[in-house]
Amino acid sequence: MKKMMFMLIALMTVVTTACSSGGGNAGNTGNAGTGGDAPSEGAAPAETAAPKEDTITVWTYPVHATYEDDLKELIADFTAANPHIKVEYEMLSWAEGPKKFDVALNSGNPPDLYFHSVDGQYVASGLALQLDEYLTDEIKNDYLPGTLELGQIQGKQYGLPIYQYQWxxxxxxxxxxxxxxxxxxxxxxxxxxxxxxxxxxxxxxxxxxxxxxxxxxxxxxxxxxxxxxxxxxxxxxxxxxxxxxxxxxxxxxxxxxxxxxxxxxxxxxxxxxxxxxxxxxxxxxxxxxxxxxxxxxxxxxxxxxxxxxxxxxxxxxxxxxxxxxxxxxxxxxxxxxxTVMGGEGYVAFRQKNDKGAEHAKNTFLVMEALSGAKAGNSANELCLPFVRQSQAELFAGKGKANPDNLAAADAMAANRAEVVVLSLxxxxxxxxxxxxxxxxxxxxxxxxxxxxxxxxxxxxxxxxxxxxxxx
CATH class of the missing domain: 3.40.190.10 (Periplasmic binding protein-like II)
Structure with missing residues (x-):
């Protein structure tokens, strides 16, 4: 939510959403689970291979005052269902985080997931992970009209937004x-x-x-x-x-x-x-x-x-x-x-020493877990438009903004301006x-x-x- 935060920093001395800096924290871990292919017909039953343990790194920001609590809960839910995938996160500060990420990207070693709007710079690096092959119809149909496109560069998916910022x-x-x-x-x-x-x-x-x-x-x-x-x-x-x-x-x-x-x-x-x-x-x-x-x-x-x-x-x-x-x-x-609007959420990356197809798939699984229905609490806390139907349903009637201001935000959303950079x-x-x-x-x-x-x-x-x- 960098763009949004800068609008808060740039305006309210409270960074664009609760606006406080954070330090590094480690995410939850899990043990190996089970899985694998079924034995061929006529063959003797064999033990299925356990999924390979993997670690996904996430760099994010204090998106709102209690976002780290949200993140911990989302990670806990994910690792309970996928105990072989360990998720480690670091909470960056709005002041220094962008610089740290740029250094990591330029060195060829970005985190697997980074909280930001999609950016042509990321695609130009050759390290942004294209997501189209992982998007199921269920996921695509959950996004409200015009919102999934906020994570695309020239029609290719590189990010999953979790809310729409609005200026x-x-x-x-x-x-x-x-x-x-x-x-x-x-x-x-x-x-x-x-x-x-x-x-x-x-x-x-x-x-x-x-x-x-x-x-x-x-x-x-x-x-x-x-x-x-x-x-x-x-x-x-x-x-x-x-x-x-x-x-x-x-x-x-x-x-x-x-x-x-x-x-x-x-x-x-x-x-x-x-x-x-x-x-x-x-x-x-x-x-x-x-x-x-x-x-x-x-x-x-x-x-x-x-x-x-x-x-x-x-x-x-x-x-x-x-x-x-x-x-x-x-x-x-x-x-x-x-009305200037856009999407902010997670963008996925490979590293110059590519960790392989299974790691890329696991990266997307974590990304989806951090962007689903429960992740809609960020939009709810920030009084911003949801991007997914499941989010809107889960947080219906729980908005925190004054009703007049919520109605004003809805009226302005009807005049949403195109995000030009996504087409270049x-x-x-x-x-x-x-x-x-x-x-x-x-x-x-x-x-x-x-x-x-x-x-x-x-x-x-x-x-x-x-x-x-x-x-």
């Missing part, structure tokens, strides 16, 4: 209602850029302590591209490239998107110091009532803020309690609303990543700092796009 904005109910904003209507019907700008005029004001209340706060310190990507998708731009590899950031719509951000800065809708704001400061401003809306929220914020409110009641921390409102990202007036070949996906890191990120920093105009940035996009993509 949105989040609001402070008190501030919205004091300004007369009909947030329930926005949740169900969405809003345009023009409607947002009109609402923003009502959301900014001077505070009694001499500070300012802003309509919107985002982190502009160059940590990520989330803000521009959310807005550009809501202006008809699917990504830097479209699914056919056509460059999109040479379009007039990217100029419009950059100009929209500049307007929010110039009109004081966002803080003038946006370029210097990091995730922690942005979160503190939202908690302190200095911002009505925070960018790139996820449904799980509902639970996080409920927990914070409980801590305030218990005297553990001080501050104003907040009623969280999940809000769709506004879309340009002549564009369709788009490895080389093209790598170039798109390079563009985002080397071109998009520094230029957004320059926009927040008023060092470059939208028009100048758009021209650089065109130039660098031509250089990287030949378009």
């Amino acid at each position: 949105a904005w989040g609001g402070n109910k008190r501030i919205l209602e004091e300004a007369g904003i009909d947030w329930k209507k926005i949740q169900q019907e969405g809003w345009t850029w023009s409607e947002f700008l009109e609402a923003a005029k009502k959301l900014g004001k001077d505070l009694p302590d001499g500070g300012k209340q802003y309509a919107l706060v985002t982190d502009g310190n160059g940590a990520n591209n989330d803000f521009i990507e959310l807005l550009s998708r809501n202006n008809g731009i699917p990504d830097v490239l479209d699914k056919d590899g056509n460059f999109q950031f040479n379009d007039e719509r990217i100029v419009e998107t950059l100009q929209f951000i500049q307007t929010m800065l110039n009109e004081g809708i966002m803080p003038p110091e946006t370029a210097a704001l990091d995730a922690k400061t942005r979160t503190e401003m939202f908690y302190a009532g200095q911002a009505a809306i925070i960018s790139k929220a996820i449904p799980y914020y509902d639970v996080i803020i409920q927990n914070r409110n409980n801590d305030i009641d218990a005297g553990k921390i001080q501050g104003e309690k907040i009623d969280f409102v999940l809000l769709p990202v506004p879309h340009n007036d002549d564009a369709q609303p788009q 070949d490895d080389a093209t996906a790598a170039k798109m990543k390079q563009f985002k890191e080397q071109v998009l990120k520094p230029n957004m920093q320059a926009l927040y700092a008023s060092e470059k105009s939208p028009e100048d940035i758009a021209e650089e996009f065109k130039s660098r796009g031509q250089s990287l993509f030949g378009q």
Whole structure:
């Protein structure tokens, strides 16, 4: 859930789901069981061969506050049925885990299973395990429409998602209602850029302590591209490239998107110091009532803020309690609303010293065990959409989010944007990543700092796009 966590780290100072670091832990072990083929007709009965003992390694993250408890239970269930397969897991931290995995992958010795979205980089390594031969009709039919595909690269299965992440904005109910904003209507019907700008005029004001209340706060310190990507998708731009590899950031719509951000800065809708704001400061401003809306929220914020409110009641921390409102990202007036969603779960790998077909099969068996019905508790805890029918049935009526926010998440899911990178070949996906890191990120920093105009940035996009993509 790296992407999701970064949205939490990037927004709430609580990592994208409960957000705590973890240390290494060993999984459960089991003894050899029995199995084997039946003797041929007419032959004397023979002892069946015991299954070969095997060890599957899993690297994962604190997906939600009690995910390690979930994991232990899932492993215990699996080893009870498959005592010859030992499962060892390590709980990585969100800060250091990705680096550790990249080193392991580059050295040719990744874990058998890693918690992440599927990534073209993994396929390009030659070590990602293709899963299509292991997928039974029963498994495929259990996935809800369009969700199994979230674990595919160019139509080939490399991962099994356990939930759908969903990016949105989040609001402070008190501030919205004091300004007369009909947030329930926005949740169900969405809003345009023009409607947002009109609402923003009502959301900014001077505070009694001499500070300012802003309509919107985002982190502009160059940590990520989330803000521009959310807005550009809501202006008809699917990504830097479209699914056919056509460059999109040479379009007039990217100029419009950059100009929209500049307007929010110039009109004081966002803080003038946006370029210097990091995730922690942005979160503190939202908690302190200095911002009505925070960018790139996820449904799980509902639970996080409920927990914070409980801590305030218990005297553990001080501050104003907040009623969280999940809000769709506004879309340009002549564009369709788009919700950024994708799948996160487990991706399977071989090692450069291949351990053979039986080990690969066992890896998939563990993967399926960690992705099945009970694994749906992650979606339940995170207030995110399920990916499997069995999960939805098992956790029906047990949701933790406010009903209004759950309904808003469902409404936004109807406008799910395509995940472009899943359709690109490895080389093209790598170039798109390079563009985002080397071109998009520094230029957004320059926009927040008023060092470059939208028009100048758009021209650089065109130039660098031509250089990287030949378009």
